[in-house]
Amino acid sequence: MRDTFHMAITTNQNDRENGLPSRTSILVAAARAFGSRDPDEGVRNPDLLADRLIGPDELMLIRDHPFGKGLLQDYSDAIQNPFVAGFAGQMILRTRFIDEALVRAVKNGATQIVILGAGFDSRAYRFRELLIDCRVFEVDAEPTQEYKKRRVKDVLGDAPENLTYVRIDFAKDRIGDLLQAAGFREGAHSFFIWEGVCMYLPEDSVRKTLRMVASHSAPGSSIVLDYASSLAIEFGKLTPHGAGGIPADWSEPWIYGVPGANGSEFFRDLGFDPGIPISFHNPEAIKRYALRRDGASYASHVMEKLRAEAQARIQAGIAPPPLPEGFLDAQKAIAAAGGAYWLAELTLPDHSKPSQTHTSSVEL
Ligand SMILES: C[S@@+](CC[C@H](N)C(=O)[O-])C[C@H]1O[C@@H](n2cnc3c(N)ncnc32)[C@H](O)[C@@H]1O
Structure with a gap:
């Protein structure tokens, strides 16, 4: 290698x-x-x-x-x-939010866990005990999956028996067919994780994947995901590294943003109850997932340092670099939407049960 x-x-x-x-x-x-x-x-x-x-x-x-x-x-x-x-601070929020949703889903009866675009996701190992009665599917592109399998074997040993690997190219393959061939049971209570993936895919693949989840899973099943809004992708075009800040020669740019301020309508149209999506800048979410013992958030020390440096430059009469046209308007649109990068748990409504008030993906 x-x-x-x-x-x-x-x-x-x-x-x-x-x-x-x-x-x-x-x-x-x-x-x-x-x-x-x-x-x-x-x-x-x-x-x-x-x-x-x-x-x-x-x-x-x-x-x-x-x-x-x-x-x-x-x-x-x-x-x-x-x-x-x-960046590490954002990952703390993301990991904790998704871990919580996983634990909740299994307690509520999910028996199939599907990790879409799994990368180096370690949940099949970290939650081995919790998932003992579940079938876990890790779905990913072949090179990443093969590399991960080797690496996991080297450092963690054999994979748990309940784990099935499924290869996919989201942009070309029919995910429903691949999952069924791998043993996914139609109509079982399922929980999907789609972490850090949909921003890399064409819109058509995002829609198809969500439609597959909606049409092949039992009511009450859900999918947890993070996503950029279309405002984030537009804003990224005005910045040197684009939305996501991924180096250009990695060939993995963020290309897709969910339409609307926070995506709720888009997800509802696809048949999901989106709850209330949570922005990565939501102070309540930061308080819940990334607060130090002394009350400071994970990255507040560097944010304060950046603010102080900007202030010092103003006081020294150093003019800030000129902003690209449209930058401030794009920033304002994101502020009005409440953020540009979101987390949500989308649930398939169970119409046989009395209507529940599903107000939030998580009680903040
Ligand atoms: C940012 S990584 C996220 C990995 C993992 N979910 C995590 O959060 O640690 C993006 C993942 O999406 C997968 N991916 C991107 N485009 C894909 C495609 N067209 N087909 C299959 N997988 C794809 C990559 O292989 C990679 O594992």
Whole structure:
């Protein structure tokens, strides 16, 4: 693997063609590994296995990104980097929100767990006990899945017996057929995780995947996902690295944003009860998922530093760099929508039960 890896880095060839994993799947796992090192339990990322899965070879693949170095540095130094702290903070929210939804779904009777675009997701291992009576499907592109299987075997040993791997290209394959061929039972109470994926897919694939979930699962089943709004994608076009901030030569740009301020109408039209989607900037969500013992949020120290630096520049009479046309309007539109990057649990209504007031994905 090392040889293939060095060839890809030096020739900058397409990762998938070289049988290498998606670099964004390594990036987000590295960010979870980073957050899992925080000494404060209030903000620690619960994905303690990520730090074992992401080793030196994996970090080499993302060496042109701050996390490629961040994991090799002393934690208290690396967390001073605003990008590292901000991104790791988002992952803490995301991991905890999805973990909570998973536990709730299994307690409510879900027997099939489908992890779409699984990357280095460790839940089949971290929640082995909870999921003992469930079938777990990890669905992903072949190169990422094959790499992950090898890595997991090396560091964690054999996969749990209840885990089935399914290969897919969301942009080409019919996911319903692939899942059924792998043993997915139509109509069973199911829980889907679609974490960090739909922003990389064409709109048609996003719609088809959600339609499949809606039409092949029992009422009461749900899918938890994070997503960008279309406002985020538009705003990204005005920034140097685009929405998501992914290096351009990774060939994994964010291309899709869910329409509408927070996506509710879009999801409702596809047959889901979207609850109330939660913005990553929602102060209540930050309080619930990423608050330190001293009351500060995970990344507040770097945000304050950035604010102080901007203030100092103004006082010194240093003019800020000119903003691209439309930047402030795009920023205002995002503020009016309540955010640009969201988390939601979409539920398939159970019409046989008295109507429930499903007001929020989570009680905040
Ligand atoms: C940012 S990673 C997220 C991985 C994982 N869900 C997590 O949060 O750790 C994006 C994942 O989407 C998968 N993916 C992107 N486009 C895909 C496609 N067209 N078909 C199958 N998988 C795809 C990648 O292989 C990768 O595992």
